[in-house]
């Protein structure tokens with residue numbers, strides 16, 4: 182059976198790679214879990230391995246934090262000799278973090294089949310590091326596994342070949358559905374004195390929202406106003422903790438980053454979620470919980486057209502007014518097709534069929550006339 186290297190690096194990767202690993206192993210593939218070390222704190226890493234029952238990585242690259250170039254470069258330099266030594270048949274990367282890009286580049290240059298899970302998402306905001314990671318990772322991948330039809334449309338528009346594109350569904354929702362009962366059994370609400378349906382959950386970590394003090398203060402001002410009618414709890418990402426530098430913003434209960442099960446429980450019990458995360462837009466849609474996305478654009482438009490997400494932007498007045506409206510008139514609960522718990526199975530089937538077919542697309546050219 183083929184050797185498939187599955188890459189995990191940062192907090193949002195762990196719940197995406199687990200269902201793919203499980204489905205590959207259930208079909209007899211030899212799976213090697215590679216952790217790049219992009220996230221390393223217990224609260225950003227270990228708790229996810231524990232909550233999700235992910236086995237310890239077979240290889241840990243220990244690369245850690247740094248500037249974009251340092252982080253991407255360190256992962257590439259550490260991953261390349263591993264690929265040379267282990268000679269995997271395929272490398273599976275998920276999402277859009279720096280390690281996703283680094284490992285996709287190394288795999289492609291080593292001539293290994295590269296599969297990108299969560300392909301085709303586009304924010305069309307080139308100022309967002311993840312957008313660059315997504316576009317380039319897609320471009321060097323052999324197989325593109327999309328979570329939604331809009332992502333497939335993006336890939337078609339950019340000229341990718343039909344053979345490369347697979348509408349597989351959403352692996353993050355596989356993990357959500359697998360773990361929902363365990364998550365709902367968490368006592369996290371009681372621990373924080375929260376009543377289901379009577380609090381809002383906040384997360385903020387995008388550099389564009391937290392790195393500029395004026396932007397961060399404007400968002401915190403809006404949250405303080407909302408907290409007058411809805412208590413707000415915010416698990417704080419290390420990047421945001423560094424920017425707050427010990428400050429306690431008005432109206433917000435701050436907590437350390439939450440583990441996977443506790444965080445799903447916090448989402449499920451919330452009256453609304455206010456976030457700049459990508460994955461949380463998807464999880465709230467699957468849970469049917471209103472989500473206000475504090476960004477000007479989203480790469481996940483299906484959570485708006487077929488979910489509970491509202492793109493609210495960064496204008497404080499608009500944030501406060503939208504939150505007030507959602508309290509009385511929440512968006513309808515809907516969930517996109519193929520967000521059904523079976524995405525990992527579809528990905529494993531397609532990848533193993535491709536590896537077993539003996540053909541190699543190695544698409545070096547996009548469709549003639551394509552726009553990228």
Ligand code: UD1
Pocket residue numbers: 191192193219220221222225226246247277278279280310311386418419420
């Ligand atoms: C990264 C991803 C982002 C993802 C986010 C989820 C990129 C470009 N960004 O952003 O897409 O949404 O992860 O969390 O890959 N730090 C710790 N402990 C850790 C990890 C990081 O304290 O375990 C601190 C470090 O000071 C580091 C900072 O957080 O400099 C930012 O970490 P980094 O991985 O560079 O980016 P994120 O903001 O986490």
